[in-house]
Amino acid sequence: MKFLKHRFFYVIILGVIIASLIHGLVPVPEESKVTNGFFYSLLLTIAITFCIWEGSLAIDKRLNKLFSWDKHPMKRVLLQSVTNLIYSNSIILIGSSLFDYFVCKMPKDMQGKMSLAGLIVGSLITLIVMAFEIGTQFFKKWKASLLEVEKYKKETTEAQLENLKSQVNPHFLFNNLSVLSSLVYKNQDKAVDFISQFSKVYRYILDNNSKELVALETELKFIESYCYLLSIRFGAGISFKLSIEPEKLQLLIPPMALQLLIENTIKHNETSLEMPLLVEVFTQDDYLIVTNNLQTRALSEGSSKMGLKNIISRYKHYTESLVQVHATEKSFEVQLPLLKNQ
Numbered sequence: 001m002k003f004l005k006h007r008f009f010y011v012i013i014l015g016v017i018i019a020s021l022i023h024g025l026v027p028v029p030e031e032s033k034v035t036n037g038f039f040y041s042l043l044l045t046i047a048i049t050f051c052i053w054e055g056s057l058a059i060d061k062r063l064n065k066l067f068s069w070d071k072h073p074m075k076r077v078l079l080q081s082v083t084n085l086i087y088s089n090s091i092i093l094i095g096s097s098l099f100d101y102f103v104c105k106m107p108k109d110m111q112g113k114m115s116l117a118g119l120i121v122g123s124l125i126t127l128i129v130m131a132f133e134i135g136t137q138f139f140k141k142w143k144a145s146l147l148e149v150e151k152y153k154k155e156t157t158e159a160q161l162e163n164l165k166s167q168v169n170p171h172f173l174f175n176n177l178s179v180l181s182s183l184v185y186k187n188q189d190k191a192v193d194f195i196s197q198f199s200k201v202y203r204y205i206l207d208n209n210s211k212e213l214v215a216l217e218t219e220l221k222f223i224e225s226y227c228y229l230l231s232i233r234f235g236a237g238i239s240f241k242l243s244i245e246p247e248k249l250q251l252l253i254p255p256m257a258l259q260l261l262i263e264n265t266i267k268h269n270e271t272s273l274e275m276p277l278l279v280e281v282f283t284q285d286d287y288l289i290v291t292n293n294l295q296t297r298a299l300s301e302g303s304s305k306m307g308l309k310n311i312i313s314r315y316k317h318y319t320e321s322l323v324q325v326h327a328t329e330k331s332f333e334v335q336l337p338l339l340k341n342q
Helices: 005-024 036-068 073-102 110-167 169-186 188-208 216-237 259-267 309-314
Strands: 238-243 277-284 287-293 324-327 329-338
Touching: 073 110, 169 188, 169 216, 169 324, 188 216, 188 238, 216 238, 216 259, 216 277, 216 309, 259 277, 259 287, 259 309, 277 309, 309 329
Parallel strands: 238 277
Antiparallel strands: 277 287, 287 329, 324 329
16 A cells, blocks of 8 residues: 555556546436536546545554554454545545536436445455555565564574583583592592583583473473582582472473573672672572672673573563563672463
8 A cells, every 4th residue: 555656656547447437337428428527527536546545544554553463463454444445435425526516417316326336446446455455464474474483593593502602612611621630539429429410411401402492390400410510610609599489390491591691690700718609599470580699700701792682582482571680789680581381
């Protein structure tokens, strides 16, 4: 409907077609004809077509604000069809009356036929334009949905790669292998436990890295192993407090989303005996909350700053609930929505 650049040309062409159709359907008797009668009726038809066209544009713009095609497709189709038909038929009746009064007084038996022909042709044109508009809107939405799927696939792949990098990067391997080599000489029993937890971390990454969602209970078992490695590495410089409501364990989150948040606390905060880091993980309402005392490092590890953005982006595909981030001078908190099985 929105041929903005050439719509006046289309209005003239459509007006000529409609005028020809009406005169073909309802021939005017010889005694009722006036000089240049067809010319006057053609001008009036073009004027009526212009009013209907521009009015339909205005109706479309107004309804876009009230009932979007995305949220109310059926209601929008019905409401726009009825509104456009009422509006166009009203314009046609008014135009017919003006033509009858100012240009050519039609016999009473011809007035009804002419009005009926105008209404039929006008209604058909309106319905055709509506069908075109509706088809265009649904085609646009279908195309947009395909682009959204491709965008989601790309973002998911990038997020999975980022999550994998966060664990399999040389720093992570080097730090944990260094801890392991130290334990082998100092405490062989603890070294065996460390190897066991280390293997569980990588087993989880291999098993769940390609999944879109996992149960919170599954993620927490992985986090316990992950936190064990961090506790051995940093000792009393870091502590973890997990408080999860049992009824929330079967709710879902993206895999390794929780791990990534805990990893970020290590990257950006001091962890020492003098400045111990406390990381708390708990549930509240339908959110999983990760918070830590803020003690920013002077020189933090390099970061792509994509981790949290990827989590936020992934959540947009599953829920309208937002990932919430709250930072104060003393703490940093991230709230992840917990998802239900659909």
